[in-house]
Amino acid sequence: MNTHNIAVIAGDGIGKEVVPAAIACLERIAAIHSLGLNFTHLEWGSDHYKRHGRMMPADGLDQLAVHDAIFLGAVGDPEVPDTESLWGLLIPIRREFQQYVNLRPVKTLDGVASPLAAKNPIDLLIVRENNEGEYSEVGGRMYRGLPQESAVQETIFTRLGVSRVAHFAASLASARSGRLTSATKSNGIIHTMPFWDEVVEETVGGYPGVAVTHELVDALAAHLVLKPWTLDVVVASNLLGDILSDLGSAVTGSIGLAPSANLNPDGYYPSLFEPVHGSAPDIAGKGLANPVGQIWSGAMMLEHLGHSEAAAHLQAAFESALRDGHGTRDVGGTSSTSEFTAAVLAAIEALAADQPAVSGISAP
Structure with missing residues (x-):
């Protein structure tokens, strides 16, 4: 046993x-x-x-x-x-x-009504980086209670952190449809998100059967509502993955349905x-x-x-x-x-x- x-x-x-x-x-x-x-x-x-x-x-x-x-x-x-x-x-x-991997399935379940009018079945996986990114502990507050009070929160991406979650996501995609979507915001966040894009692109290059699409997170959020059935595997940073996975579970009918795995692969x-x-x-x-x-x-x-x-x-x-x-x-x-x-x-x-x-x- x-x-x-x-x-x-x-x-x-x-x-x-x-x-x-x-x-x-x-x-x-x-x-x-x-x-x-x-x-x-x-x-x-x-x-x-x-x-x-x-x-x-x-x-x-x-x-x-x-x-x-x-x-x-x-x-x-x-x-x-x-x-x-x-x-x-x-x-x-x-x-x-x-x-370092937070894996969240998003799937239509019979017997649960989706708020979407379309009846296309949804079956996708969101792979969220789970150890760094926007949820770093680096930062602080100063001048508390004064007019100049300020707060600083650092976003930290490492090549190790991005590449290992991208490897995991690409491996999942290669066993499914071969389609991988990477959430980004590189048009507005000019240092960390382009770095994320570059490392994801390099990593996925090692998976010949996988094609990666980089999609701005605001457009991707709309995509998840308008045509979620066209997505298969989504890889995202800590904060973006957190938000997108809750949205994904909501469009299938209830956030109360959604499971989550925090994996040490x-x-x-x-x-x-x-x-x-x-x-x-x-x-x-x-x-x-x-x-x-x-x-x-x-x-x-x-x-x-x-x-x-x-x-x-x-x-x-x-x-x-x-x-x-x-x-x-x-x-x-x-x-x-x-x-x-x-x-x-x-x-x-x-x-x-x-x-x-x-x-x-x-x-x-």
């Missing part, structure tokens, strides 16, 4: 509801596919901050390092500044473990898997949260750990539940979190029973 040790941080708000839902589905999938998933639950997040003044213990990264993957719910609390909740947990994990450190949505304190504890983003992130985790058949089984199950009308309120349905989870679990069993010889699925 393949066994993996998974660190679980449910975090804040609806994270405490969607993480248990996803783990229930992962445990059933693991049993069917003879996988060992050992979950270690870590009570870190904003409640930990309120008690200890830190989002995680001082040795938190050391505790995480011994795991094969990290499964995160959500981070954020109205009583804790975002600078503390984000920079005290998620950002250190991404950077210490060199999770080399496998030297654990990767982190989380939904794109936030902690949603306005609906926390009401049983209304959509667990699709968390469940889908679990499928991405299985794929990353080398279990593509189990990942496909889990994804087919939640897509089946949506197709059969079991969606939560944010996607036009009436199901509660627990009701949707039950529908996914039932679909897992049905798929295993109906296709015991397909994709390695064995009957329970």
